[in-house]
Amino acid sequence: MIPGSNQAPLLEVRNLRVEFPTRRGTLVAVDDVSFSISPGEVLGVVGESGAGKSLTGAAIIGLLEPPGRIAGGEVVLEGERIDNLPYERMRRIRGARIGAIFQDPLTSLNPLYSIGRQLVETIQTHLPLSAADARQRAIDLLKEVGIPGAETRVDHYPHQFSGGMRQRVVIALALCANPRLIVADEPTTALDVSIQAQIIALLKRLCREHGTAVMLVTHDMGVIAETADRVAVMYAGRLAEIGPVRDVVKNASHPYTRGLMGSIPSLGVRTERLTQIDGAMPRLTAIPRGCAFNPRCPDAGQRCTAERPDLMPAGVTRAACWLYHSQGVGPALARETANA
Amino acid sequence: MPDTGVAVSRPPASGGKPLVRLSALKRYFDVSPPWLARVLERKPRAIVQAVAGIDIEIRKGETFSLVGESGCGKSTVARLVVGLYPPTDGAIEFDGNDMAARRGRVEMSAIRRRMQMIFQDPFASLNPRWRVFDIIAEPIRAFKLASSTTEVRQRVDDLLRQVKLTPADGSKYPHEFSGGQRQRISIARALASRPEFLVCDEPTSALDVSVQAQILNLMMELQREHGLTYLFISHNLAVVYHISTRVGVMYLGRLVEVADTDTLFRRPKHPYTRMLLDTIPDLDMTGRQRAPVAGEVPSPINPPSGCAFHPRCPFANDRCKRERPATIPIEGGLVACHAIEEGRLKAEDRGYGGH
Numbered sequence: 071m072i073p074g075s076n077q078a079p080l081l082e083v084r085n086l087r088v089e090f091p092t093r094r095g096t097l098v099a100v101d102d103v104s105f106s107i108s109p110g111e112v113l114g115v116v117g118e119s120g121a122g123k124s125l126t127g128a129a130i131i132g133l134l135e136p137p138g139r140i141a142g143g144e145v146v147l148e149g150e151r152i153d154n155l156p157y158e159r160m161r162r163i164r165g166a167r168i169g170a171i172f173q174d175p176l177t178s179l180n181p182l183y184s185i186g187r188q189l190v191e192t193i194q195t196h197l198p199l200s201a202a203d204a205r206q207r208a209i210d211l212l213k214e215v216g217i218p219g220a221e222t223r224v225d226h227y228p229h230q231f232s233g234g235m236r237q238r239v240v241i242a243l244a245l246c247a248n249p250r251l252i253v254a255d256e257p258t259t260a261l262d263v264s265i266q267a268q269i270i271a272l273l274k275r276l277c278r279e280h281g282t283a284v285m286l287v288t289h290d291m292g293v294i295a296e297t298a299d300r301v302a303v304m305y306a307g308r309l310a311e312i313g314p315v316r317d318v319v320k321n322a323s324h325p326y327t328r329g330l331m332g333s334i335p336s337l338g339v340r341t342e343r344l345t346q347i348d349g350a351m352p353r354l355t356a357i358p359r360g361c362a363f364n365p366r367c368p369d370a371g372q373r374c375t376a377e378r379p380d381l382m383p384a385g386v387t388r389a390a391c392w393l394y395h396s397q398g399v400g401p402a403l404a405r406e407t408a409n410a
Numbered sequence: 411m412p413d414t415g416v417a418v419s420r421p422p423a424s425g426g427k428p429l430v431r432l433s434a435l436k437r438y439f440d441v442s443p444p445w446l447a448r449v450l451e452r453k454p455r456a457i458v459q460a461v462a463g464i465d466i467e468i469r470k471g472e473t474f475s476l477v478g479e480s481g482c483g484k485s486t487v488a489r490l491v492v493g494l495y496p497p498t499d500g501a502i503e504f505d506g507n508d509m510a511a512r513r514g515r516v517e518m519s520a521i522r523r524r525m526q527m528i529f530q531d532p533f534a535s536l537n538p539r540w541r542v543f544d545i546i547a548e549p550i551r552a553f554k555l556a557s558s559t560t561e562v563r564q565r566v567d568d569l570l571r572q573v574k575l576t577p578a579d580g581s582k583y584p585h586e587f588s589g590g591q592r593q594r595i596s597i598a599r600a601l602a603s604r605p606e607f608l609v610c611d612e613p614t615s616a617l618d619v620s621v622q623a624q625i626l627n628l629m630m631e632l633q634r635e636h637g638l639t640y641l642f643i644s645h646n647l648a649v650v651y652h653i654s655t656r657v658g659v660m661y662l663g664r665l666v667e668v669a670d671t672d673t674l675f676r677r678p679k680h681p682y683t684r685m686l687l688d689t690i691p692d693l694d695m696t697g698r699q700r701a702p703v704a705g706e707v708p709s710p711i712n713p714p715s716g717c718a719f720h721p722r723c724p725f726a727n728d729r730c731k732r733e734r735p736a737t738i739p740i741e742g743g744l745v746a747c748h749a750i751e752e753g754r755l756k757a758e759d760r761g762y763g764g765h
Contacts, residue, residue: 118618119589232706262479263645263689265706289618292691319693333623335652336693337675343630344623344652350588351618 114298169244313387371399669743
């Protein structure tokens, strides 16, 4: 539950764990991740490549690629567990109650069918509409996502659309059955900057009008800052920090979030050097003991190498960091200089 | 087609003298359907004007950035400058030497040594079958910059340390490194021939933000240490703002505006520059309103008449549709826009977070 909201959450993810069995042992790609999304809320999930953000999204919509599997925890949509449903039932929920938008609009659309046919098929799968009504709804949806000449464009094929227009079609597809939640995985990453701004504005408007909640997975803090209500920051498969967008962006508590925000060049005062976090995110085969961020953390203490921190209140946000525990991080670590 | 887009005059080179000069540089690509299809189906020839005549002077020691959306020709300029493509027309001068002039191998190689390139994709630009040592030693051997094997080794070890890797990393293969470390290897290789001029084509676009910060810091450090001149290509305006001395904005193969970084970001003139600046996400959360501009970049095969930006431009009039704007000097920069020239549109002051 979000503090201060008395609404029942739309989606609750509790202690989610995603594993990949390999010959050399099991990789834990998402480890003990919990969060919730309220109706109509936009939750941004950020992290660098390999942080597990896309896998979290895939686990929620039941599209984890084998051999990846949910090894623990639960996903609850409107009070109903959906992580253990048989494939057919999950397929019904996907589209009807959860829409999905992926990074590359070209791979989300079938090149052999006109976009109208793909929209009508999706609409009729989930809504009891006649062919004519479904076609009308398809045209209405295309108008809504801002495709000029929707009446004629509906019979065109994906290759006849530009990248930005294709992403609009994908958004229309996700909205077909008026889902309550949309999981959008890097929806603007493949697009040019001017088109990105258009797509973000569109997503924001649609969600406001329809009251749709969005889980927005991206590596782009800029997109999050403009779109999300709350942000979850992931690092090495775990949640590092979660809180209202303004506080996470401007006043982060977790040292990783602070480093991440500082490393983004800004248009404010021009500095000689950007803040940098030395080193790189650990590979899944070698996640450090204790807090996964401790080898790169400027504030790490002995406790950080021994015990894994859970999310705890840290100012307005919640952070998985011993700095915010009453007992602190313990004595500072003696460490070799970075880049040795 | 009469070309009115020739630069009228340039601002006096303040400070350093130009190291690289591009004049009326053009590069066209023939993307016509095959001959048979043209004859049988009467398909027309199709020519992409990737670079349609640009003039740039890059001064010694500065970082000149080219920005623009995909398809604007910025990467083609990078490849033209280092000689990966021959120009269709126009000239490239490097330190007073015309690159198209005929000269002997030795002389050419002496010029080539002085310019190197860093590519976007650190996964594709390193030979996966070579050890890192050999990748970095290659330019040293090719340009015969070391007389003995021990000297090569010393030099490679030194380069690895400069890019914050260790000499022991030389015996590994590229796949053993992360994206950021591979980009460091690319930089070490580019520095191996002791160049003065580096062309960097989106060097951080494939990297995560925290790694991008490491690479940008490294590049600025190396520039100070070695007095390097950079031509930096990027679509990320915040990165460009951070690293550049001067910036050129490209749209459909032409420069629409060139100015000092601060002038360009604080007092943008061309409507396209303003639009690009509007697309920068507001990370300082100042509540600045973004006005997403409608429309997309038109096809460079069939660019719009007159000013190529007119279909998307809120200030376009009939003249913009008919006549290509000439490049005029303004406030120490250059801009190609009728609305600015006629005084219909004034330069606009912008503040960002922290100002």
